[in-house]
Amino acid sequence: MSSVEENAKRVIEACAEAAVRSGRSAEDVTLVAASKMNPAENIRRAAAAGIKVFGENRVQEMKEKLAAGAYEGLSLHMIGHLQTNKVKDVVGSCELIHSVDSEKLMGRLSDRALEIGVCQPILLEVNVGGELSKSGVEPAALDELCAKAGDYPGIKVMGLMAIPPVEQNISKTLHYFEIMRKLFIDMSGKKYDNTDIYVLSMGMSADYQEAILAGANMVRVGTAIFGARNYGAGRA
Numbered sequence: 001m002s003s004v005e006e007n008a009k010r011v012i013e014a015c016a017e018a019a020v021r022s023g024r025s026a027e028d029v030t031l032v033a034a035s036k037m038n039p040a041e042n043i044r045r046a047a048a049a050g051i052k053v054f055g056e057n058r059v060q061e062m063k064e065k066l067a068a069g070a071y072e073g074l075s076l077h078m079i080g081h082l083q084t085n086k087v088k089d090v091v092g093s094c095e096l097i098h099s100v101d102s103e104k105l106m107g108r109l110s111d112r113a114l115e116i117g118v119c120q121p122i123l124l125e126v127n128v129g130g131e132l133s134k135s136g137v138e139p140a141a142l143d144e145l146c147a148k149a150g151d152y153p154g155i156k157v158m159g160l161m162a163i164p165p166v167e168q169n170i171s172k173t174l175h176y177f178e179i180m181r182k183l184f185i186d187m188s189g190k191k192y193d194n195t196d197i198y199v200l201s202m203g204m205s206a207d208y209q210e211a212i213l214a215g216a217n218m219v220r221v222g223t224a225i226f227g228a229r230n231y232g233a234g235r236a
């Protein structure tokens, strides 16, 4: 079995290679290690191999690891779906929140940010596959939501995030990446208040190189770094 350190080095190299192949440099792509269900020890090991940004899914788990000092000297993102009642725990603690998909959530994040005197960077999550079971704003409603950011001075919209439908066939995944790339270019050109769109967060363990080649400049990789998550062992 390969170690977290070896895996992390391999994924860092693969990201750099894809960045170069797509005409950019390694620094243009941010690797976010999706560390859900992994103990602080594994975060330290991935960090020792050179990973600087970590993404958590659940607020409670994030709080516990934060309290244990797991992300000391590292950057922390919230990549999971966020409930409005958890907003106070993430604003100011997370450098970037990837999963904002409603005006209501924008409003709560902004209120909290103003309360503690910060500006909270966020991404808008797009439901690119139009799946009923998934969160995210519909592509057709993205422009309107983005324009609303102007009403919320505590937040800043830095870009878009997507979790495309799981497909066996990579060509279907590439189709979703392409939709996102176009949305990203389109939204980057708009000049709404409290928005500065330059992040495109897409691609996970199975397809992060393809995502980078399709224009992603942020990828979220868990399994390829930490190994398979053992959902049977603890909370699902």
Ligand SMILES: *Cc1c(COP(=O)(O)O)cnc(C)c1O
Pocket (backbone or CB within 6 Å): 034, 036, 057, 079, 080, 163, 204, 205, 206, 220, 221, 222, 223, 224
């Ligand atoms: C877990 C997770 C990932 C990483 O998934 P892997 O397939 O393990 O790489 C990426 N993004 C989000 C939002 C996740 O919850």
